[in-house]
Amino acid sequence: MPRAKRTTKTIAQRIDLNYFKRPSRWRTWRFALSVALPCLAVAWLAAYGVARDGHAYSVGKMSPAHAVLTQQCSVCHVSKAGSFRASVTDKACLSCHDGPIHQADQVFAPSCASCHVEHRARMRLATTADESCTQCHADLRTSGAATPYVTRVTEFTTEGHPEFAPLRPGFHDPGTIKLNHAIHLKANLIGPNNTRVQLGCDDCHRADAADQSWRFGAAPPSQSQALMAGRTAPGDMVPVSAMPIFGPPSHSSARAYMQPISYARHCIACHPLLFDKRFADSVPHDTPEVIHAFLVKRYTDYIATRPAELRETRSTITLPARPVPVSPRIYTPREWVETRVVEAESLLWRKTCKQCHALSFSPGLAPAPPALPKVAKSDIPVRWFPHAQFDHEAHRAWTCASCHPRATTSQETADILVPGEKTCEQCHHAGADAAEARCFECHTYHDWSREKRVKGAAHISSLSWMQIAGKPAS
């Protein structure tokens, strides 16, 4: 008998009409996997919870400085009682490190986390974006009086950043010491003991305080002991170590700024303070009062051992080809000393000291001896940009003239030889092949002079991974 013909009926009769009431293998697998995978996901999260590791919910890797807190979300994400939210608060940040205020009259203080953005695996959290600064400085307003600062800074370009303050019109060099750089940098200058010398920049300007081998810092052998003691005069600048810190203490470099100019280190060998041919030594580089006392003593001691010089034969009138009888004068020791002191001080105040210093004289009435001059403080700035940091050590690869090209030709004391913005912009500009040009490279938001030391309160054993590892609390 042939096979039954295939009709709709015959085909339908092959099917069990109740098949749909029974689960199929495929549907069973689908259901099982649809339950198992989400359960697996929940179990995975629960495992983090059991391990007290909160970083399952982290949105990114921590910076290296905070990496040890990766599993301790609650250190920064503080939740208030009864609140579900656990946001980062400034208080949490300040519990470990201080962040002094920027300016007392700033309109608002951004939160720590708005500038120091975590969970981006950034190497240094202090490398803030320019927008953190320009949110105020692009249109600077203050809560108090009008600000003395430039009110529009957007980026480090000629258009977006003002010229550096010392180079702006109206700025005057506060220093009172007269110096002609061009002369000092000439070849074949007369040096100590009539030698010929060629000065270099680092004969006067060095950043490394440890390097004390100043070529012209030693007085000739005939100088007085007071000079060899290295005593600085009151007019000398404050040492760099005493300068106010504008960066975090851990970031300050002892070789950031040039060491202050000092007569004893930089000038003494070529500019001795000689006052009388009778003496080979110099007066001390000190106040007029000290110099006066030195001169009085020196001459007093001198005439005590040479009383014959009290009798001076000096012609008061000099006429050519006509001999004039001389009239000898016999001084008392006191008169002799007074006369010599006046002569020496006249040389010093009117020529030697005046060559570099600004002296002012109050009018005196003859025959009283003239009053001692007042010497203006030298006030040579060690740091020309009080609101920016600069590190000479970081720029040691470049020659001085690279950034200070006008030094070799400067003849006027009033010339300000710090580089301008265009000089810095040659290297510090936007782009992958340029030096860092963002605000933080030179400026600091926090006024570290107001830093308060934070005492650590957490014990290392409180780290959750330490507890899981069974490390005992010491």
Added chain:
Amino acid sequence: MRIDSTHKKWLIASLIILVVATAVYIPYAAASPYGPSGASAIGLTFGIAGFAFMIFAGLLGARKRFPVWRVGRAQAWMRGHLWLGLLSLPLIFFHAGFRFGGPLTAALMVLLIVVVLSGLFGAALQHSLPAVMTEQVALETIFEQIDRVRGQLLEEADQTAARAAALVAPLVTAIPARIAAATEEAPVITEADVAPLRSFYEREVRPFAEKPDARGHALADSAKARAMFEGLRTLLPPPVHESVKDLEDICEEERELRRQVRLHHWLHDWLLFHIPLSFALLLLGAVHAVMALRY
């Protein structure tokens, strides 16, 4: 579902959404000082939109389960599932700023990529394979009933073989009587005549029909099977050819069942990844949304 002209509006709308989203993202990312963030207003918007699309895509299963719901046609939901599900990928990338982030967010990104890629794979299969099924499986049956139909085919094959064996004439002891019984119209079929059929059935046909998972069987190839059956016919008397034809049809039907099973697996097995992973994605996505609000 075939991706045809009925998808045009969805395609255009999706492209518009993608272009607008990209146009918003690029300046936003460029202007972000520390890079785009999911917590920013724009980042959150992308995240909410992307997750909403994912939820809509996930509701397709519920829509199919309750067909009487008056919430749009299942076909429309299917199109929405495809296009909005696909759109969720770029939106979530914009939300995350193309970063994978921490453990949970990285797992979410991986899950999303796998789910979308598996969905694209499945959509391609479901676009092309049904036509192949129609062409290659003329005798398509309900997949869950294939084993039952196979059982019936095996029974039918056994019956066909038995019918062929029944054609053998009863043995007569007297040869002259046997000769006398034979006529030209009804030749006597002996045991020896049907032996090749029996042997072929026992050796080839029955194993082929009995073990559908066995590979490399000669009858699985239709050309080889045709040749084998042609050769068998030459060995058998004409009265038996009808049984051979029936067995050949049964083998053809078995091949079609095998093709149907293969195509069915291609059409549906990807869902065993796609659906569970999408549930896990939605669950973890909800956890992420809650915990992100917390932190």
